[in-house]
Amino acid sequence: MALSSPFFHQSLSTQQIMLITCLALIPGALAQSYFFGYGVLINLCLCITYAISAEALVLLLRKRKIKQVVSDNSALLTGVLLGLALPQTLPFWMSFIGVWFAIIIAKQLYGGLGLNPFNPAMTGYILLLISFPVEMTAWLPARTIASHFPDFTETLQLIFFEKTAEGMTIEYFRLITDGFTMATPLDYIKTEFTQSKMRSEILSNQYLTDNIYAWTVINSCYLLGGIFLLLRKIIRPHIPLSVLSSLFITSFILYQFDSEATNAPLFHLFSGATMLGVWFIATDPVTAATTPRGRIIYGLCIGFLVIIIRTYGGYPDAIAFSILLLNLAAPTLDHYTRPVIYGHQKEEQANE
């Protein structure tokens, strides 16, 4: 029995919260591996292994109970999120660097679960994105439009040897049937905009719309997982809804301003890492704001930044950058959005 009251306890445990979050990622992960092949699953396995081994290593060095801490499933979740965020055929040593950096530097060096100011998965992702920009943007085209889609063995060879037995590199597999290379839709459209092409003109490319379709399906699956988390009360609606509404409103305003040089609001919502980021990464309780008002501001700012960076910045997707920036602001948001304590209303009014 506990030392002092309450002796009664009933709720989901931290382990369960982490595990259910991982489970809610399954539909999105399946959709992603349907469109992008075995690389997604191989990456997941690699990243999970890296994450748990890194966590165990640090716990060993810190002389903590390894089994008890690893079983909180937080390292598992970081591994899963990174595994889903990385390009399918990223060389294994790069994902190793990303995951170990995420777990060891971004999480354990700060004291472990609950004490890290930045989301570990996104910190690892950004490290990789800045260090290896070419590899990190080398996404395959969706299975539906690829000219040579790698099979399981080829994917393994690409990940571990960076070329297949026949000597083909990733560039070969990125070709689509018309002989051009296809980046992710966000990336592709951004490049086209910089060449002063009109939106309607860009979208007339059938391959692009097929690729957009794949990303829309993937995002919808993550949305489903997110709604599941919401219904299970694993997450609360403040952050996802405010990010989504801010994404929509900001892009809607820009779209009204110039519909031929900016992306449509719905495209923003269902492309890139939007839904994964909104429902699974921005809602990471450790690094988000904790007060209800703080969370709404947190979400609104993320949504705004995502659209601004996507539209005017140098990177096609901006979920990771926006979330990390707002992680930085979370303690300040918490400080200034404290709810009024019971019985203190009149004072607050008097002070105002």
Add this chain to the structure above:
Amino acid sequence: MNKSPIRFDNTTWPVPGKFHGGIKPEEYKSISNQTEIQKLNPPESLLIPIRQSIGNPGKIVVKVGDEIIQGQLLVDNTDTSGANVHAPASGIVKQISSVKLGHLSGLPETSILIHCNNHSEQKNGDSSSGTVTEFRFELLDWLSAPPEVLLARVQQAGIVGLGGATFPTHIKLSKKLDQLIVNAMECEPYITCDDRMLRELAAQVVAGAQITAKTLNAELIIFAIEDNKSEAIASLQKEILTNNAPTKMQIYVAPTKYPSGGEKQLIELIHNIQLPHNKLPASQGMVIQNVATVHAIFKAVQQGKPLTSRLVTVTGNQVSRPGNYWIPFGTSVEFIIKKLCINNTDENSRSVIMGGPLMGQKVSNLKMVITKKSNCLIINDNKNEKNWLTESTSHQQCIRCSECEKVCPAQLLPQQLYWFSQSEQWDKLQAQGLKDCIECGACAYVCPSKIPLVHYYRFAKSSIQQKQLNQNKSDKAKSRFEFREMRIARQKQERKMKHQKAAENRKMASKDLSDDPAGKQNAINEALARVKQKKNHLSNQNAPGKEE
């Protein structure tokens, strides 16, 4: 609100309020609310702590060896802020000593040990056997008695808040207030003593509330009750409709949510206002009394009985006859377990809690006794209970999920409080409103990392208190020191001034003489004159003597 079973407009309080947060734990009330109230006869010996209320301990008015009768005054608190204590049974005072009973403070308490005459072991607890075995106050007709007399009776009878706060009731009732709220929410799991009391003794409770209202000069009585007690509501409603009492009565049926029975939450529910953090309910013209308290007032006035026993819920999966029992104060937990529990259980797997599972206290010493604050005793085997925290439960890191913020009825940020109390930042804790925490335990109940949050807050509160005590002490010492320094300096100054003045005077005198030759001559002349006069005087005196 939709669950409330019966609603009559004339008996129902109309304002539906709500409070922030709260939890809905499993109730476990049906374990103990199915059986009728019974009486537990006193054991062979009773150990009565002399301080059973908030306030100072009073004066012990019996001595070792005294033969006492049930209801006799043991501890007189008339001149202090506490409440009187009476003998729960007739017998002999065996010992008055300091006993460690495992109370939260960890300090020994002065207690009176009584060996009872008619204890349950003798099987002849018949009080009407000719001799007077019980002391009673003179009966009062409350309808005609003035409020001061009723108030004096409440004080004499040693009545305190029986919801668990044990605040002396006469102090709360000494003001004139408009509204009496009778708290029958009983929102903690397992506890059913108020529920049973209303089902069976509604008439007495209503009478007690009427007496209390008269003492206060109140115009309205509101009975506040959660909607999970439909039988109690029905019984109360029937009583209110048939009772021809002078003060208007209404029932407020609240949705079941813990901690709706907290004083602040109750006010928010009933009146849709928040009690200012530095004010008492009296500032809003209302007073809140527990059901058991108004019943005790009824007994004191209508039956002349001082408060010597209370209704205690004895429940849990180790109790063979769970239910509500009238238990005399001073009865040990050990005795209750012996009387009411399954005997063949291993004592190590049994855990005993006094009070509810969310705000109660662990009984580590079975010698601990029932006092005025003990409303419930849970005796459980926790091995297979999923809701109970065990000693081996280790907690994990806070993941800042802020579930605790969602349930906190005081609208605090429990995870921030936890953070600051871990790092012992007392100033920040105070700024975060630690003292507004009512320790209801809702935060720890929902914490996914199973952090014993309330434990941290209690520790922080006592540390802050200790720090303030030390601060006061050092402030006092400092001011004493400063005063001493000042006094020494002043005395020095005074001495200096005195010496200076004296020196000046001397100087002046000598100056007068030396500077002014005429003055000098005058002085000489004066002195000569004085000598002459003295001589004359002497010779005058001596002359008659010679004649004799």
